[in-house]
Structures are given as C-alpha cells and as structure tokens.
Amino acid sequence: MGTMRGAGIMLAAITVTIAAGVARSGDELPRYRLEPGMELSYKGSSEFQHQNGAHLDDQETTAWVVRRNGDGSVRVVLRQGSRFTSTSLADSLKGLLKKKDKPPMEYNLGYVDLFPDGRIGPDTELGYRINTDALFPRLPDDETQAKAGWSQRDDRMGQEFRYSSLRAEEGGWAFHSERVGSENKIYGMTFKSTFHLDAARGAIRRIENEYTQDYGFKGKGGGSIELTSVETHDAAWLAAFVPAAERYFAASKDYRRATEQASQAADKAKSLLADAKAALESARTAIDHPIFREQLDRQISQHDGMVSYYADSAKRRAEVLNKAAADWELQGLDGKSHALKEYRGKVVVLDFWYRGCGWCIKAMPQLNALAEQFEGRPVAVLGMNTDRKEEDAKFVCEAMGLKYATLRAEGIPEKYGVQGFPTLIVIDPEGTVRDVHVGYSPTLRTDVAKTIEGLLTPEAKPSDKL
Incomplete structure (x- = not known):
C-alpha cells in the first residue's frame, strides 16, 4: 500500500462534481469531476434475514477531496464506519432487531487517487475494511461500453464488478452492477446493486443493494445508501x-x-x-x-x-520455520494415500483451508496459477482441507477446478502451528519448512513463487530466509 510523506504529497478528500444539468442520452458519458475542499456524507443500512435470525449493518461514510493530482486524479480521504448487529430468529420475527441496543460505530480511515472514470490509482491506503466500489463505482470508457456493459477487477478483494444497463434518468444516470467472485458458486451468493448518479450534485446519490446466500447463513437481504450532504471547505x-x-x-x-x-x-x-x-x-x-x-x-x-x-x-x-516439517500420511480426495516423504526432492506448498473460509476460496485461483506456473518442475502444491464433511471439500475442488491434489488434513494444522486461514507452508526439497504465509494477498502467487524459485536454486541454504 502507498504511504504519504512530505509536503509534496498532499491528501485529497473526495468530492465529485459532474457537469450540472440533466443528463442526456447519447451525447455524454457519466464522469466524476472532483474539486478539492468538498465533503460528501453518506448513510445507509442493510438487513439480511437467514434461517437462524437476522443481521443488520448500519454504515456511514465521509469523503473529503484535498487535492488534484497531476495525472488528472484526485486524492480522496475516506472515513467509513460500520455497526453490525445480529439477533435470533424469534426476535427477528418480532421486529426487535432495529430496536435492539446497538454497539458504537467502528470507523476506519483510508485514501485513494480517483480518476474521472472511476479508476483507482496505485497509491492507495485502504486495507480490507474500506469499500470504494460501493460509492465510486467504475464508469464506462466509451459509448460502446455504455451500451454493451463494462467491468472492473478488484484484486485487493479478489472479485469483479460487472456493470450494465446505463440509462439516463431525470437529473442524471442509473446503472446496474453484479459482484462476481469465487464465493458466488461456493456459497450460492448473489450481490446486485443499482446506482443513481446525480449530475447536478456530481456524485452517486443513492445505491440500492440486494443479495442472497445459500450456504451457512442461508437467506436474503437488501438495503440502501444515500448521499445525505455535500459541503465545501475553504483553503x-x-x-x-x-x-x-x-x-x-x-x-x-x-x-x-x-x-x-x-x-x-x-x-x-x-x-x-x-x-x-x-x-x-x-x-x-x-x-x-x-x-x-x-x-x-x-x-x-x-x-x-x-x-x-x-x-x-x-x-x-x-x-x-527452518525446522523439519512434521511428517504425515493422509488420504486424498482422489482416493489415494499421500505421504510427505514421497515428495522428498520437491518444493512442497501446503495450503490449509476449509469451505467456510472466504479468503481461502479467494486465494485458490492464485494457487491454481502457481501450480500451472511450476508444472513440469520439482514442485508440488497440495490442498490441506480441514472440513468435517468430505462433500464440502469435494464440492469446492470441483467448483473451483483445482489443478492440484487435495488431502483430508484433520489434526495436521496443529502440527504446523496453523491458526489463521488460509495458511501456506513452503517446504524445501530436503523436508525443511522455509516459509509461512498467513492470510490472503493480491500478490500471494508472486510472493510464493519467489520463495519457490529461491529454493530451486542450488545455492539456497536453510538459513537464508528468516
């Protein structure tokens, strides 16, 4: 993520001002035109009803524009708050969820460089708690995309947004989006939104969301987010x-x-x-x-x-780390027995995961790419599944099209000190643990590939990587 140091790098809080007037079909495209000093405030809520009760999420976001960059983007500072409340099925049916005592809002701060068409520059500081796509979605590049649809990949979150049905409406534009990712097929999820962009105020003025889930908490829900105020601050x-x-x-x-x-x-x-x-x-x-x-x-x-x-x-x-890898012999989903000693002479990557771990699922396309990258070389990628039900593991492997073997690894995470998921353990050809990666990262594949290449080099020593 980017950093911000010195007087030469000024932050920009986000304000969006699109050319005033009523949007017209066919002779212009929606664009963000941001001016330093503006402040946008949003509020919203959503409710998800499931078989055991309900979840309510209240949201607040404030965005400030503080500077225009030389490349045409603006630096945007975001303060995003969320308050999550859950209740039982009985209370949900009685309508007590919204009356329930609520915890305080939890806030997070971040910043982005936002372009007029909704692209995000590389210098960002967002973490995983701030969602810019909710308020500043990607806009079409040209008339062809406006008619046929367009998309935006978010590697930070491991998902894609597909936009369609751009149309003029009174005072601006409206369009639809659908969030697409690995979790859609694994959890039976859908997440659809309708955005309304106000030309006069120069911002997304309203977002309506609806979503479903068919695994774990099974149910459906929806909500909305509204632009509540636009202010302008002085120098x-x-x-x-x-x-x-x-x-x-x-x-x-x-x-x-x-x-x-x-x-x-x-x-x-x-x-x-x-x-x-x-x-x-x-x-x-x-x-x-x-x-x-x-x-x-x-x-x-x-x-x-x-x-x-x-x-x-x-x-x-x-x-x-730098210790002999704990030994094991496990049954694979392929019905075959797999033992660690059989992989001696190869770099082994163990991926500990389970179906309910969303970040594990998001990481799998990168692990597939990793397995393909080292195909034909002395490298083995192995999934280490900890689900209680084998059918969950099989479903994921088939749905994700995994190109590497997956083993039933009950009791093995403890031997490697695994607590967070996903965890990747990298073992060298001599059977020594050489690296540990915990959690999801957009650069997971390249990070692990760099470690593997180092271990395939004869000069690599067990003490090289600490």
Missing part, C-alpha cells in the same frame, strides 16, 4: 486537514509494518511492538485534528490487547 480548512492526514497515514503505515515484522520475528517482537505503539503515541501528540486524533486514540487503546496476538504469531512461526 484554511484544507491547510489544517492535509498535514494531519499525512501524519496519520504515515504513522499508520509505520505501525502496520512494525506489527507485521513483530509477528514474524519472535526474538524482536517485544521491542518492535513497543516501537509500534510509540509511533502511534507520537503521532497522537503531533496531530490536533479531531478526526485523526479519535482514530489514533482507538488504535492506541486496542494495541495492548493485540500484543499477545502478534507475539503468539511470531512464536508459532519460529517453532516451525
């Missing part, structure tokens, strides 16, 4: 907001880097975590803008509770 406001935002995001990135290092280095975890907290506290002292101070206060208050998590992650990693 003095921007002069106070921009430096505070820069300091916050720089500190946030430093904190994330330190905690990632701490989770991988048991001997340095304590000092790294202390430095991470100090970075937040230093930023808290330097920043006087209430939005960023409140966010830092929350992060600092949560830090101590996360120390044991990072330290435990580092400890579990150290217990397996």
Whole structure:
C-alpha cells in the first residue's frame, strides 16, 4: 500500500462534481469531476434475514477531496464506519432487531487517487475494511461500453464488478452492477446493486443493494445508501486537514509494518511492538485534528490487547520455520494415500483451508496459477482441507477446478502451528519448512513463487530466509 510523506504529497478528500444539468442520452458519458475542499456524507443500512435470525449493518461514510493530482486524479480521504448487529430468529420475527441496543460505530480511515472514470490509482491506503466500489463505482470508457456493459477487477478483494444497463434518468444516470467472485458458486451468493448518479450534485446519490446466500447463513437481504450532504471547505480548512492526514497515514503505515515484522520475528517482537505503539503515541501528540486524533486514540487503546496476538504469531512461526516439517500420511480426495516423504526432492506448498473460509476460496485461483506456473518442475502444491464433511471439500475442488491434489488434513494444522486461514507452508526439497504465509494477498502467487524459485536454486541454504 502507498504511504504519504512530505509536503509534496498532499491528501485529497473526495468530492465529485459532474457537469450540472440533466443528463442526456447519447451525447455524454457519466464522469466524476472532483474539486478539492468538498465533503460528501453518506448513510445507509442493510438487513439480511437467514434461517437462524437476522443481521443488520448500519454504515456511514465521509469523503473529503484535498487535492488534484497531476495525472488528472484526485486524492480522496475516506472515513467509513460500520455497526453490525445480529439477533435470533424469534426476535427477528418480532421486529426487535432495529430496536435492539446497538454497539458504537467502528470507523476506519483510508485514501485513494480517483480518476474521472472511476479508476483507482496505485497509491492507495485502504486495507480490507474500506469499500470504494460501493460509492465510486467504475464508469464506462466509451459509448460502446455504455451500451454493451463494462467491468472492473478488484484484486485487493479478489472479485469483479460487472456493470450494465446505463440509462439516463431525470437529473442524471442509473446503472446496474453484479459482484462476481469465487464465493458466488461456493456459497450460492448473489450481490446486485443499482446506482443513481446525480449530475447536478456530481456524485452517486443513492445505491440500492440486494443479495442472497445459500450456504451457512442461508437467506436474503437488501438495503440502501444515500448521499445525505455535500459541503465545501475553504483553503484554511484544507491547510489544517492535509498535514494531519499525512501524519496519520504515515504513522499508520509505520505501525502496520512494525506489527507485521513483530509477528514474524519472535526474538524482536517485544521491542518492535513497543516501537509500534510509540509511533502511534507520537503521532497522537503531533496531530490536533479531531478526526485523526479519535482514530489514533482507538488504535492506541486496542494495541495492548493485540500484543499477545502478534507475539503468539511470531512464536508459532519460529517453532516451525527452518525446522523439519512434521511428517504425515493422509488420504486424498482422489482416493489415494499421500505421504510427505514421497515428495522428498520437491518444493512442497501446503495450503490449509476449509469451505467456510472466504479468503481461502479467494486465494485458490492464485494457487491454481502457481501450480500451472511450476508444472513440469520439482514442485508440488497440495490442498490441506480441514472440513468435517468430505462433500464440502469435494464440492469446492470441483467448483473451483483445482489443478492440484487435495488431502483430508484433520489434526495436521496443529502440527504446523496453523491458526489463521488460509495458511501456506513452503517446504524445501530436503523436508525443511522455509516459509509461512498467513492470510490472503493480491500478490500471494508472486510472493510464493519467489520463495519457490529461491529454493530451486542450488545455492539456497536453510538459513537464508528468516
């Protein structure tokens, strides 16, 4: 993710102003035209009814435009809040969900560079909690796409958005979208939206969503998001907001880097975590803008509770890294017996997963590509499934078209210190664990491929990668 340092990189909060007037069919296309200083506020809610009850999600998003970039994009700062509430079937039927005491809204901050057609620039800081596609969807490149439909791939979330049915309506445009990803077929999911873009206000003014799911929590739901206000701030406001935002995001990135290092280095975890907290506290002292101070206060208050998590992650990693891989002999979904010793002389990649893990499913296309990339070389990719029901494992393998063997791995995750999913364990040709990858990443395949190439090189030593 990108960082923001120095006076040369100013943040831009997002404002969208499309040419005023009523949209006309055939002689213009919808475009975001953003101006620094504008503030957009959105509110919405959604409800999902399932066989055991219901879930309610309240959302708030504020977007600020702080600068126009030289490439035609604008820097957009986003503050997105979410409040999730669930209730039993009995309470749901009584209509008590919306009356139930609600927890406070949980906020996250991020930024993007947004182009007039909805493209997102490479310098972003969003994590996995901020969804830009909900408020600033991709727009068509030309009249051909406007008529035939267009799409946008989101590698960060491992999904694609397909847009269609652009039409002029009073005051602007409307169009549909459908979210497409691996989870659609694995969980029987659909997620469809209708966007309404207000030409006069220059923004998406309303989004209507509907969705279904046929695995786990089976049911359907829907909701909407509304643009509630558009304000314009002056230069003095921007002069106070921009430096505070820069300091916050720089500190946030430093904190994330330190905690990632701490989770991988048991001997340095304590000092790294202390430095991470100090970075937040230093930023808290330097920043006087209430939005960023409140966010830092929350992060600092949560830090101590996360120390044991990072330290435990580092400890579990150290217990397996550069050690002999735990032995096993397992039954494959192909009906054959597989033993680790049979793969001696090859680099082995173990992917621990289960059907209910959405990030595991999102990672599978990358693992398929990894298996294809090293086909014909001494490399074996093996799925290590932990589902209780074998039919769940078989369904996923068939639906995803996995090109590598999948084994029934009950009891094996503990031997490798696996707690989070997906976890990839990379074992060298001599049977030593050389790398551990936890979680989904858009660059998972390339990261693991780099490790594999290093292990296939004769000069590689067990101590090379720590």
